[in-house]
Amino acid sequence: MSAAFALDERLRADSVPVLDLPLCAVRLMNDARYAWLLLVPRRAGLVEVADLDPAAQATLWRECALAAAALRSVAPCDKLNLGALGNIVRQLHLHVVARRVGDAAWPRPVWGCGHAEPYAEPALSVRLEALRQAFAAPPD
């Protein structure tokens, strides 16, 4: 009997739910400095991408591509950054970050750079709704 999936507490605290895809929970990092999504496969005990079987890995990367397209459609950017690090939070999670030239960390990575600036309302609700619409109608 395998343990049920439970979202890591730090990931939960740092982000808000957008929607669930077949494999991954998609969450928005609560940091208004960047448009930044997390994808967290909803299976217990994952640390590395290689912990997923090949079919699930393929699903993960397809969902990553969907997330990248949705993010880009609501937050035009100069470069997308993808990352799977897990040095601090071991639960497998992917970062998809829309970067703008001159943003708070540019051109360095966003991880570990300064402090998150939580969204105000209604900006958070607006962004979440735009993301949900973008996932529902992915651009060609």
Added chain:
Amino acid sequence: MSAAFALDERLRADSVPVLDLPLCAVRLMNDARYAWLLLVPRRAGLVEVADLDPAAQATLWRECALAAAALRSVAPCDKLNLGALGNIVRQLHLHVVARRVGDAAWPRPVWGCGHAEPYAEPALSVRLEALRQAFAAPPD
């Protein structure tokens, strides 16, 4: 007529060739602080993963999984880090980095952390040969 693929000059200067997979050139970052591979799809004009068609994206991620397994087999690690950033070098490239607790950047990302420490010989030749053998005989 499309331009021929040419490796970005900064990537070329910072890394040494390991071998070519069907899609990607695999290169070792010449930085002995970490076991660190680059995968560079050998197609001209790519910036984002989404610039590859879906079949080629699938190939990219399969090759990334092969590279991760090969790297891990020659450089046991506590965590693999995957990244596609491209904020400085725009040519599409993936990083696969074997991280150890207490390494030069731990637990921060390796990008932009200090200065590369080039391999001495014979350490470089030994690592390249071990990697080539690991790619030739991927672990189950």
